[in-house]
Amino acid sequence: MIKLEHVVKRYSGERDALKRVSLVIDKSEMVFVTGHSGAGKSTLLRLIMILERPTRGRIAVNDIDLKFIGSKEIAEYRRQIGMIFQDHRLLFDRSVLDNVLLPLTILGTDRREAHRRARAALDKVHLLRRERAMPLELSAGEQQRVGIARAVVTRPSILLADEPTGNLDPDLSREVMLLFDEFNRAGVTVVVVSHNLSLISQLDHRIIFLKEGSLI
Amino acid sequence: MRSLRLGSWIFHHRLSSAESLSKVLSKPFASIMIWFLIGIALAFPIGGGLLFKNVATLTNKVTYHPSLTVFLDEGVSEEKGRQITEVITKFDDIEDVEFLTADAALIELGNEIGFQDLLFELETNPIPATLFLTLDSHLSFKDTEELRFKLLAIPEVFNVIVDHAWLERLKAFLAIGYKIVLLITISLGLASVFVISNMVRMAIESRREEIVVIKLVGGSNAFIRRPFLYIGLWYGFGGGILASIQLALAEFFLSSQIRFLFVSYEIDFVFASLGAIEAVNIAILGGLLGIIGAWGAAIRHVPLIEP
Numbered sequence: 295m296i297k298l299e300h301v302v303k304r305y306s307g308e309r310d311a312l313k314r315v316s317l318v319i320d321k322s323e324m325v326f327v328t329g330h331s332g333a334g335k336s337t338l339l340r341l342i343m344i345l346e347r348p349t350r351g352r353i354a355v356n357d358i359d360l361k362f363i364g365s366k367e368i369a370e371y372r373r374q375i376g377m378i379f380q381d382h383r384l385l386f387d388r389s390v391l392d393n394v395l396l397p398l399t400i401l402g403t404d405r406r407e408a409h410r411r412a413r414a415a416l417d418k419v420h421l422l423r424r425e426r427a428m429p430l431e432l433s434a435g436e437q438q439r440v441g442i443a444r445a446v447v448t449r450p451s452i453l454l455a456d457e458p459t460g461n462l463d464p465d466l467s468r469e470v471m472l473l474f475d476e477f478n479r480a481g482v483t484v485v486v487v488s489h490n491l492s493l494i495s496q497l498d499h500r501i502i503f504l505k506e507g508s509l510i
Numbered sequence: 511m512r513s514l515r516l517g518s519w520i521f522h523h524r525l526s527s528a529e530s531l532s533k534v535l536s537k538p539f540a541s542i543m544i545w546f547l548i549g550i551a552l553a554f555p556i557g558g559g560l561l562f563k564n565v566a567t568l569t570n571k572v573t574y575h576p577s578l579t580v581f582l583d584e585g586v587s588e589e590k591g592r593q594i595t596e597v598i599t600k601f602d603d604i605e606d607v608e609f610l611t612a613d614a615a616l617i618e619l620g621n622e623i624g625f626q627d628l629l630f631e632l633e634t635n636p637i638p639a640t641l642f643l644t645l646d647s648h649l650s651f652k653d654t655e656e657l658r659f660k661l662l663a664i665p666e667v668f669n670v671i672v673d674h675a676w677l678e679r680l681k682a683f684l685a686i687g688y689k690i691v692l693l694i695t696i697s698l699g700l701a702s703v704f705v706i707s708n709m710v711r712m713a714i715e716s717r718r719e720e721i722v723v724i725k726l727v728g729g730s731n732a733f734i735r736r737p738f739l740y741i742g743l744w745y746g747f748g749g750g751i752l753a754s755i756q757l758a759l760a761e762f763f764l765s766s767q768i769r770f771l772f773v774s775y776e777i778d779f780v781f782a783s784l785g786a787i788e789a790v791n792i793a794i795l796g797g798l799l800g801i802i803g804a805w806g807a808a809i810r811h812v813p814l815i816e817p
């Protein structure tokens with residue numbers, strides 16, 4: 295469960311990126327977050343990921359108040375969340391398989407088991423035959439799918455995706471959204487940021503609208 | 511489960527060390543520069559230490575013609591003094607023993623320092639009966655010391671003075687030399703740590719993006735530090751190996767010449783040299799310095815990189 299209470303985020307400057315946002319996303323729920331550019335969608339995910347700290351208000355994830363997670367515990371906290379970035383954030387000097395193995399290496403998963411799970415995750419995004427490829431040999435869509443495989447390989451309880459279909463054609467975008475839907479059906483809490491309203495309205499999930507930092 | 515974790519932990523160390531080694535080797539020019547620097551930084555003090563060790567053994571081996579003065583206890587009779595003279599004359603290496611009674615010794619001393627009048631003013635004679643020893647061969651410092659202890663073991667002997675002022679001066683000089691080598695050692699050691707620290711800091715900076723990604727997927731600072739510590743290890747270890755090679759080469763070129771010199775002076779002398787175990791120790795020492803330097807950089811700079 296993700297719970298925000300009167301969350302305000304002000305970077306520098308006068309305007310608040312988020313203005314007293316209160317919101318509950320239930321365990322095993324899937325929601326879409328949409329809104330114009332600059333509405334605060336990425337900020338919302340960054341706060342949940344503790345990439346930023348709120349200026350005011352309270353955020354709790356799985357009943358843990360994030361303000362009690364100190365800098366030493368952040369790494370461990372992040373391991374229970376899978377995050378997918380619009381710009382993929384892959385390691386370009388490592389193979390596709392090694393990229394997907396990374397979170398398992400961090401967890402200290404047994405090597406054979408890690409390989410098995412990384413391959414299974416790659417298979418899920420239809421990239422198993424490219425496991426030896428380097429990320430730059432892949433198309434944008436394929437890179438995005440490597441990012442998804444990396445995010446789900448540890449079977450996190452929460453999945454956050456920031457504009458995951460930004461670079462994908464409509465067919466692929468739909469396929470990716472269905473993939474998230476499938477993870478959700480397996481019990482994962484999923485938060486997907488997207489401004490592709492026509493795409494997300496095809497799926498039967500709650501849609502959160504953000505406008506200039508406020509919920510509407 | 512625990513053993514699984516341990517296995518994967520070991521695996522990650524092996525992976526980190528191998529990756530770090532290939533990163534170090536992928537920049538051969540910079541790496542060779544660093545190895546040379548650390549090599550010199552390690553070779554200098556170790557070479558200096560070896561040199562001093564050699565000089566120290568040398569001072570025990572160089573033979574010279576010491577003169578020994580044996581002071582007897584106060585109140586030893588002339589009769590007893592002559593008996594002791596007989597005994598000492600039979601010692602090895604002793605060519606001649608001159609016995610002076612306390613009075614004669616006082617006159618001798620007076621003549622020598624030119625205060626006869628003053629000395630005769632004294633109510634009691636402060637000088638004990640004295641023996642001057644002439645040795646029949648050149649003795650080494652060590653042999654002379656042994657002779658001194660042998661003489662001191664005679665109950666009536668109060669003190670034995672060996673005149674080896676030049677040796678004392680050499681020892682004082684060596685003591686200063688040791689301190690200088692120690693100082694340079696510390697400076698060079700610090701310089702090595704600093705250089706490695708700086709290289710690792712640059713390596714961390716150049717992999718900022720990668721570190722950000724690892725942090726995004728939950729990698730801890732300790733996890734991220736690991737490969738950088740190995741980079742430090744490889745720099746230091748390589749430097750240590752190079753130091754051993756430098757020392758072996760220096761020894762190879764110097765020892766034959768030094769030996770030649772000693773042979774011409776008929777000095778039997780074995781050059782204290784670097785063994786295989788020392789070479790391994792130097793490499794390990796280099797590796798340790800490397801890890802310390804890398805640790806210093808990683809502990810400060812890895813946490814500063816935030817997603």
Ligand SMILES: Nc1ncnc2c1ncn2[C@@H]1O[C@H](COP(=O)(O)OP(=O)(O)O)[C@@H](O)[C@H]1O
Pocket residue numbers: 305306310311329330331332333334335336337338
């Ligand atoms: N690191 C930052 N520093 C300052 N301002 C920021 C930063 N990140 C985002 N902002 C500002 O916060 C607002 C919301 O940004 P963001 O959450 O990225 O919006 P969205 O993802 O909906 O496009 C924008 O006005 C943006 O300029």
Ligand SMILES: [Mg+2]
Pocket residue numbers: 335336337456
């Ligand atoms: Mg955004």
